[in-house]
Amino acid sequence: MKTLEVDCGGVIIGGGRPVVVQTMCNTHTYDVDATVAQCMRMAQAGAEIIRITVPGPREVADIAAVRRRLRDAGVGTPLVADIHFSSETAIAVAPVVEKVRINPGNFHRDHEQARLQFARLIEVCKAHGTAIRIGLNHGSLGDYITNLYGNTSYAMAKAAMEWVGMCVDADFRQVVVSLKSSNTLVMVDAYRQLASMMQENGVVFPMHVGVTEAGNGDSGRIKSCVGISALLSEGIGDTVRVSLTEDPVNEIPVGRYLSDRYAGLTASTMVRLRLEGRTALAEYSSPSRERLLLDASCDFGKRLLDKELDEVRFTGTYMEDGHEVSVEESGFGTYLSDELMQAARRRFYKPEYIACPGCGRTMYDLQGAFEEVKRRTAHLSDVVIAVMGCIVNGPGEMADADWGYVGEGNHKVSIYHGKDPVLRHVPDTEAVDRLLELIEGR
Ligand code: SF4
Numbered sequence: 001m002k003t004l005e006v007d008c009g010g011v012i013i014g015g016g017r018p019v020v021v022q023t024m025c026n027t028h029t030y031d032v033d034a035t036v037a038q039c040m041r042m043a044q045a046g047a048e049i050i051r052i053t054v055p056g057p058r059e060v061a062d063i064a065a066v067r068r069r070l071r072d073a074g075v076g077t078p079l080v081a082d083i084h085f086s087s088e089t090a091i092a093v094a095p096v097v098e099k100v101r102i103n104p105g106n107f108h109r110d111h112e113q114a115r116l117q118f119a120r121l122i123e124v125c126k127a128h129g130t131a132i133r134i135g136l137n138h139g140s141l142g143d144y145i146t147n148l149y150g151n152t153s154y155a156m157a158k159a160a161m162e163w164v165g166m167c168v169d170a171d172f173r174q175v176v177v178s179l180k181s182s183n184t185l186v187m188v189d190a191y192r193q194l195a196s197m198m199q200e201n202g203v204v205f206p207m208h209v210g211v212t213e214a215g216n217g218d219s220g221r222i223k224s225c226v227g228i229s230a231l232l233s234e235g236i237g238d239t240v241r242v243s244l245t246e247d248p249v250n251e252i253p254v255g256r257y258l259s260d261r262y263a264g265l266t267a268s269t270m271v272r273l274r275l276e277g278r279t280a281l282a283e284y285s286s287p288s289r290e291r292l293l294l295d296a297s298c299d300f301g302k303r304l305l306d307k308e309l310d311e312v313r314f315t316g317t318y319m320e321d322g323h324e325v326s327v328e329e330s331g332f333g334t335y336l337s338d339e340l341m342q343a344a345r346r347r348f349y350k351p352e353y354i355a356c357p358g359c360g361r362t363m364y365d366l367q368g369a370f371e372e373v374k375r376r377t378a379h380l381s382d383v384v385i386a387v388m389g390c391i392v393n394g395p396g397e398m399a400d401a402d403w404g405y406v407g408e409g410n411h412k413v414s415i416y417h418g419k420d421p422v423l424r425h426v427p428d429t430e431a432v433d434r435l436l437e438l439i440e441g442r
Pocket residue numbers: 356357358359360361362388389390391392393394397
């Protein structure tokens with residue numbers, strides 16, 4: 001889809017250019033040394049844009065220092081300030097970064113004030129050549145919009161259109177839009193609706209696509225590729241972030257694979273495809289396990305999401321340590337089929353996990369806690385469990401989770417049932433036990 005071009009510090013997003021790969025720091029922004037070091041590793045790994053959280057006015061100077069240090073070291077990667085809850089911080093940071101990401105759902109508590117503050121932000125961005133991302137999340141749409149349209153993909157697209165309209169009215173075109181959800185169906189549907197609404201309006205801004213809180217490991221990669229590839233294959237999406245609860249550098253090869261694949265630079269390693277009714281029988285010859293996993297997610301994600309297929313079975317081989325591994329004999333084919341079906345929300349063979357990637361707001365060992373929660377709850381089924389990095393934003397972003405494990409910092413955890421906190425300030429050494437007791441006692 002042909003969109004407007006947005007210049008983010010010399011990196012062009014949209015206008016039919018190849019999909020731009022971005023990621024986000026999970027360091028504390030006030031720890032300038034650690035943030036600079038992580039940005040350097042990201043840039044070296046191929047990140048084309050880097051996002052850094054700016055929780056409040058104090059961190060404006062920190063991100064400015066990070067940017068200065070990177071430029072002095074010859075690293076020109078554009079920086080995006082990630083803002084939640086503080087419209088004044090967005091306005092203060094706009095002159096010192098290449099892009100500002102705001103979430104309309106929490107830009108300001110009062111909707112009218114939010115509109116006024118956004119108008120001020122646009123003026124500052126115009127004056128400094130700064131781009132804006134209007135970044136909505138399914139979990140934090142805000143009462144104003146959910147009261148009108150419910151907590152739906154349509155509500156997400158409608159909410160985005162209100163803010164897009166403000167930019168159009170102000171003749172501000174340096175805008176990227178995102179509508180993320182951890183639910184691949186909701187996310188794909190929301191972007192499709194937004195794309196047609198913008199086309200009807202005659203101004204199509206580039207779209208930043210991603211599956212938020214996708215988790216980690218194979219599941220995080222498969223879920224991300226299922227959702228993102230469904231859109232990229234339709235020409236929707238101009239920049240991607242693959243959100244993993246891991247070292248953020250690990251996000252970049254997956255994003256690069258997606259960008260290259262939909263630029264026609266790399267092709268699937270599937271060698272044969274046969275259909276038996278609505279079941280696909282796919283044979284692969286892949287250079288690695290991970291490559292097969294990414295290829296299969298992109299080959300079949302959209303068809304499963306759109307219910308063109310009901311099942312996929314895998315045969316063939318992948319290479320591991322110089323040896324050919326049989327997909328069937330190793331059991332990988334069955335596992336991959338189960339994972340794909342779950343990522344496309346067609347069949348659930350284990351709990352559904354939602355985990356944010358963590359950022360400068362995270363005050364505890366999120367990756368360790370997520371692994372522990374997964375290990376201790378793997379036997380459960382028919383339950384959605386969220387593990388979130390901060391108490392400020394985490395509860396609002398958990399979307400449709402049945403249970404939430406939210407790190408408060410200071411070795412304390414809050415446990416949520418739906419949107420309600422049921423236990424607060426639980427020592428982290430006991431929190432998984434308490435969570436299990438609650439789930440099993442329901
Ligand atoms: S929920 Fe996670 S990613 Fe979002 S602000 Fe909190 S720690 Fe950062």
